[in-house]
Amino acid sequence: MKLYKNEHNELKFSDKFSSDNAIHFIHCAETLEEIKEDSATPYLVAEECTNFPKIHLVTNFSEDEALQQVDEYLKEQENNEDSHLIGVFKLDF
Numbered sequence: 001m002k003l004y005k006n007e008h009n010e011l012k013f014s015d016k017f018s019s020d021n022a023i024h025f026i027h028c029a030e031t032l033e034e035i036k037e038d039s040a041t042p043y044l045v046a047e048e049c050t051n052f053p054k055i056h057l058v059t060n061f062s063e064d065e066a067l068q069q070v071d072e073y074l075k076e077q078e079n080n081e082d083s084h085l086i087g088v089f090k091l092d093f
Helices: 032-037 063-077
Strands: 002-005 011-014 041-047 054-060 085-090
Touching (some): 041 063, 054 063
Antiparallel strands (some): 002 011, 041 085
């Protein structure tokens, strides 16, 4: 999976199924340049929500820490005590 900036300066990601996937929540720097400079690794965390997942972009030092970061956000900011995180994926540039 690759993280990139589209022609409208929006952060998107591509995978083997699509080259224009949306990111719903950004929990880190909001520019590709700043994310590249970060010492942490960018991850996508998918949260189960209806028929389609909500996609969270985070930077952290491991997959487990990325999952914990999104879980804490959902509990503290969205009052969602029963989060359903369904996947975490490391991103390349």
